[in-house]
Amino acid sequence: MKTSHASLANLCCFLVAGLAAITVTPGNKVKVDKGGTAFTLSCDFSGLSMGLSEVVWTKNGTDVRTLSDGTTYKPDVGAGSYDNNTGTQTSTLTVSGSDSTRDEMEFVCEVTYPADNSTTENATVHLKFYSVASTAMSITVHSDQELTCNISGLDDDQPVSVTWKDPDGNTVNNDTNYSLDPGTVDDNGSQAAVLTIKKVKMETYKSTFTYKCSARSTQYPGSPPSSDVDVIVNLIICDDDRQCANGNCSDTNQCVCDESAHFKLNKTNPNICELTCSEDYCLNSGECIVSASATLQCNCQTGTEGVKCANFTSDPCAENPCKNEGHCSRDMNNPTDYTNHVCNCTSGFSGDNCEEIGSDKKEISEEVIVGAAVGGTVVLLGAAVFLLIIIKKNTTKVAVATVQINFQGTGEGTVQTHYASK
Ligand SMILES: *[C@@H]1O[C@H](CO)[C@@H](O)[C@H](O)[C@H]1NC(C)=O
Ligand SMILES: *[C@@H]1O[C@H](CO)[C@@H](O)[C@H](O)[C@H]1NC(C)=O
Ligand SMILES: *[C@@H]1O[C@H](CO)[C@@H](O)[C@H](O)[C@H]1NC(C)=O
Ligand SMILES: *[C@@H]1O[C@H](CO)[C@@H](O)[C@H](O)[C@H]1NC(C)=O
Ligand SMILES: *[C@@H]1O[C@H](CO)[C@@H](O)[C@H](O)[C@H]1NC(C)=O
Ligand SMILES: *[C@@H]1O[C@H](CO)[C@@H](O)[C@H](O)[C@H]1NC(C)=O
Ligand SMILES: *[C@@H]1O[C@H](CO)[C@@H](O)[C@H](O)[C@H]1NC(C)=O
Ligand SMILES: *[C@@H]1O[C@H](CO)[C@@H](O)[C@H](O)[C@H]1NC(C)=O
Ligand SMILES: *[C@@H]1O[C@H](CO)[C@@H](O)[C@H](O)[C@H]1NC(C)=O
Ligand SMILES: *[C@@H]1O[C@H](CO)[C@@H](O)[C@H](O)[C@H]1NC(C)=O
Ligand SMILES: *[C@@H]1O[C@H](CO)[C@@H](O)[C@H](O)[C@H]1NC(C)=O
Ligand SMILES: *[C@@H]1O[C@H](CO)[C@@H](O)[C@H](O)[C@H]1NC(C)=O
Secondary structure (H helix, E strand, O other), X not given: OHHHHHXXXXXXXXXXXXXXXXXXXXXXXXXXXXXXXXXXXXXXXXXXXXXXXXXXXXXXXXXXXXXXXXXXEEEEOOHHHOEOOOOEEEEEEEEEOOOOOOOOEEEEEEEEOOOOXXXXXXXXXXXXXEEEEEOOEEEOOOOOEEEEEEEEOOOOOOOEEEEEEOOOOOEOOOOOOEEEEOOOEOOOOOEEEEEEEOHHHHOOOOOOEEEEEEEEEOOOOOOOOOOOEEEEEEEOOOEOOEOOEOOEXXXXXXXXXXXXXXXXXXXXXXXXXXXXXXXXXXXXXXXXXXXXXXXXXXXXXXXXXXXXXXXXXXXXXXXXXXXXXXXXXXXXXXXXXOOOEEEEOOOOEEOOOOOEEOOOOOEEEEOOOOOOOOOOOOOOOOEEEEEEEEEEOOOOXXXXXXXXXXXXXXXXXXXXXXXXXX
């Protein structure tokens, strides 16, 4: 039943469309941010008995396709939008190219009746602009603060809707942290949208931050929103009335600490420079502390001393504990004790003090490695394989041998290493 119903409707409208005159109406009028980059205008055609294959868009009487004025115009007849049930079609014109000085533009879309090539219909579409501006400001955290976004170029009583984003990019709502006043359009076509950041929120800021505002036409709801405009907020941390503890106040009202003297800004209170331990202040794993007398001090590890633990209290190699001409040095690998020594044994000796005869090191007796090609196909690979052999004896000593295998060949090969322990 549905089918016959639909075809009946089609027949009806097809007939009506065939008889009716074509009408053209400006489609989505837009009012957009001057600084934006691409805008789409449209013209709606109705009363069509067939799809339109040509719509001419003109600007001041000139076909936009022939204009070369620094702006790009892309007309689209909208063939795909033709609806044979309703006899309608929508043609669009995309205007692109960033130009913050542009003024309102007027376009005419014109269609020639396909049936007689002489009757034409047209409609005029305006591309209107507003501008969004903000001013950087300097404020303190100790009271509610108002940020303003100023939108100009608006028509009487046609305010834009304004969206604010916080420094994290989250949309701001009327809540405990903020209050929003969208503002109204004044006699000069300007609207001042105000975001009040409440004291409770302000006090969470420690340094300069940036909010963003974006406007959107409510007059022409099809219009895209403007791009985000930054509202930069410089926090006044210090001024003539508010000093920085242990630091100086900069031109931008921020405290500056003398980092070379180990002063850093207190993370929770940007009015205070304080002595701060850095990772490398104490040497030889010494632990840095800020003393009660406001100096940096080092708690040295066993075997070290001095203001920064630079000196060693003893020489573990004084009595050369390494036998058999082994080389003695301080054990720097234990971060809590620098009184121990390590021996580097000469060949043929091992043990903590090189007292054992016999090396832990396994020597490679045969470093010829077999890279066997299976299946008869030999492809030059030129590959290098590094084989790491870690040999662990009963003792905890470990010797490492690196064997470099160069082989040419592919397929499922077997790789063998031969080693012998002496
Ligand atoms: C409308 O177009 C559709 C598909 O393009 C087609 O199947 C249908 O027959 C057309 N209807 C009329 C009334 O031309
Ligand atoms: C429109 O075209 C006329 C003549 O071609 C020219 O004098 C006039 O300045 C143009 N106007 C604009 C707004 O470009
Ligand atoms: C209208 O013009 C087009 C191309 O200029 C032509 O192909 C078409 O036959 C014309 N139609 C009529 C009804 O003259
Ligand atoms: C648009 O159509 C009107 C009449 O319908 C006509 O007076 C006007 O000149 C046309 N404009 C253009 C640009 O064709
Ligand atoms: C808003 O901008 C317009 C145009 O730039 C300017 O005339 C007006 O003074 C500004 N208003 C505010 C509140 O900044
Ligand atoms: C207000 O701001 C604080 C600090 O940024 C945040 O923790 C809290 O969730 C916010 N409150 C609301 C209602 O968003
Ligand atoms: C936010 O709240 C204030 C007062 O509570 C009100 O005047 C304002 O219209 C509200 N703004 C929005 C966007 O709801
Ligand atoms: C409109 O602009 C004029 C001239 O720039 C200025 O004197 C007047 O105060 C403005 N009005 C408003 C409501 O801002
Ligand atoms: C603070 O200013 C004084 C005097 O100009 C200067 O001697 C000192 O080095 C400054 N301290 C810092 C942390 O910049
Ligand atoms: C920063 O200052 C606060 C308050 O003066 C203090 O409690 C805190 O210990 C200081 N240091 C750091 C790293 O926050
Ligand atoms: C550390 O060694 C230096 C140079 O050997 C010496 O002048 C200084 O007195 C020593 N400091 C301590 C605390 O032993
Ligand atoms: C041990 O001594 C040999 C020979 O002097 C030297 O090549 C090697 O780097 C030394 N090893 C260590 C860990 O000092």
